[in-house]
Amino acid sequence: MRALLYRDLILAIRAGGGFGLGLAFFLIVTVLVPFGVGPQSTLLREIAPGILWIGALLACLLSLDRILALDWEDGSLDLLATAPLPLEAVVAIKALAHWITTALPLVLVAPVLGVLLNLPATGYLWVVISLAVGTPALSVIGTFGAALTAGLKRGGLLMSLLVLPLYVPTLIFGAEVARRGADGLTVQSPLMLLAGISFGVMALLPFASAAVLRINLR
Amino acid sequence: MSLWEYANPVKFIRTTDKVLPWVWVLCAATLGTGLIWGFFFTPDDFRMGSTVKIIYIHVPSALMAINAWLMMLVASLIWIVRRHHVSALAARAAAPVGAVMTLIALVTGAFWGQPMWGTWWEWDPRLTSFLILFLFYLGYIALWEAIENDDTAADLTSILCLVGSVFAILSRYAVHFWNQGLHQGATFSLDKEENISDVFWYPAVLSMVGFGRLFVALGFFRTQTEIRARLTRALLAREGQM
Numbered sequence: 112m113r114a115l116l117y118r119d120l121i122l123a124i125r126a127g128g129g130f131g132l133g134l135a136f137f138l139i140v141t142v143l144v145p146f147g148v149g150p151q152s153t154l155l156r157e158i159a160p161g162i163l164w165i166g167a168l169l170a171c172l173l174s175l176d177r178i179l180a181l182d183w184e185d186g187s188l189d190l191l192a193t194a195p196l197p198l199e200a201v202v203a204i205k206a207l208a209h210w211i212t213t214a215l216p217l218v219l220v221a222p223v224l225g226v227l228l229n230l231p232a233t234g235y236l237w238v239v240i241s242l243a244v245g246t247p248a249l250s251v252i253g254t255f256g257a258a259l260t261a262g263l264k265r266g267g268l269l270m271s272l273l274v275l276p277l278y279v280p281t282l283i284f285g286a287e288v289a290r291r292g293a294d295g296l297t298v299q300s301p302l303m304l305l306a307g308i309s310f311g312v313m314a315l316l317p318f319a320s321a322a323v324l325r326i327n328l329r
Numbered sequence: 330m331s332l333w334e335y336a337n338p339v340k341f342i343r344t345t346d347k348v349l350p351w352v353w354v355l356c357a358a359t360l361g362t363g364l365i366w367g368f369f370f371t372p373d374d375f376r377m378g379s380t381v382k383i384i385y386i387h388v389p390s391a392l393m394a395i396n397a398w399l400m401m402l403v404a405s406l407i408w409i410v411r412r413h414h415v416s417a418l419a420a421r422a423a424a425p426v427g428a429v430m431t432l433i434a435l436v437t438g439a440f441w442g443q444p445m446w447g448t449w450w451e452w453d454p455r456l457t458s459f460l461i462l463f464l465f466y467l468g469y470i471a472l473w474e475a476i477e478n479d480d481t482a483a484d485l486t487s488i489l490c491l492v493g494s495v496f497a498i499l500s501r502y503a504v505h506f507w508n509q510g511l512h513q514g515a516t517f518s519l520d521k522e523e524n525i526s527d528v529f530w531y532p533a534v535l536s537m538v539g540f541g542r543l544f545v546a547l548g549f550f551r552t553q554t555e556i557r558a559r560l561t562r563a564l565l566a567r568e569g570q571m
Binding site: 273275277284304308319322 | 493
């Protein structure tokens with residue numbers, strides 16, 4: 112398992128573009144928003160947590176087809192399926208690798224971009240916490256979407272259509288935590304619900320993803 | 330004699346061929362009576378005026394939108410457990426009907442919301458959950474269309490339907506958390522003495538039953554079409570080989 116994780120991380124970092132791309136995309140989305148809605152700092156302060164969440168979500172979505180498509184094409188997925196490691200674990204490791212390479216940098220960089228959006232000082236901590244708790248769910252759900260469309264030649268758009276509705280609960284609770292945190296309100300209940308969703312999908316969804324992948328590999 | 334006999338496509342087509350005309354007639358009778366009664370022979374509501382008549386389309390279509398998804402869920406489960414092709418095809422056939430019902434509910438709701446709430450759209454929990462349900466339908470249909478191998482498509486869409494159901498329910502409650510609503514709570518329920526005044530209640534029940542029969546008729550009809558299309562494809566493939 113550790114070898115597989117190590118391999119995926121190395122591939123993501125060395126295989127050009129994949130690693131920094133999500134970050135760059137996140138940066139650009141955040142920079143474009145003030146051009147779109149105008150530079151009034153009060154408005155930006157209000158929508159900053161939501162924008163950061165949407166940006167992180169889109170950046171995750173953008174990099175989903177890298178999780179399985181390359182391995183599908185060069186046949187290493189077939190090898191992984193016949194390996195002694197259960198496919199559920201393979202899928203979970205893939206999601207973890209995606210989270211480390213794509214989502215973790217986003218979490219770390221979010222406060223910096225918060226400055227650009229005039230995020231209030233109370234908000235930084237909660238934006239980081241909500242993203243750190245919520246993005247694993249995005250990676251795991253995204254892996255399910257990637258597994259569904261693994262066999263398709265141009266599955267990218269279809270995958271967005273399938274995955275985005277599944278992201279709704281995570282986005283609602285995540286953005287709610289960030290917004291309440293920024294307004295200085297209590298965040299306990301949305302944070303617990305967000306963590307519940309995150310841990311729930313981490314525990315259950317790899318089974319669905321593995322089942323889907325087995326059908327696709329048949 | 331068991332229910333599983335109808336998993337045989339030929340038997341299914343033969344039986345539904347016999348049943349279908351009756352379902353159509355019953356559907357036309359109840360739906361026609363319900364709608365005409367509702368539109369022309371009920372008084373205007375004292376607050377909502379004649380816009381109250383949208384209820385005869387809005388409520389039944391919303392009901393069917395949810396029931397169609399439930400039916401797809403059951404059909405998907407049957408496909409996963411017992412692998413009857415008719416079941417997978419029935420789920421496929423029901424999806425566009427359900428999507429259209431969802432759209433009808435959303436659009437009639439907008440027409441109703443405009444004069445009553447002064448807005449076409451509001452990010453209210455019920456409206457939002459229905460919009461999300463519509464997106465789920467779109468994704469489900471798109472996945473069916475995208476995959477060429479029939480059995481793979483049936484397997485993948487049935488798992489998507491199961492996972493999607495869980496997330497649809499999650500979204501429904503998440504949306505409630507996110508925004509308190511403008512839409513009223515459930516008006517119709519079975520355990521109340523009188524839901525709304527009887528003048529509105531009877532035609533509403535008739536149109537709900539009518540929409541239900543419409544869904545059954547369309548479901549049978551579309552499932553038959555799917556089975557025949559697949560039979561034709563199988564025959565063509567066999568001839569091509571010979």
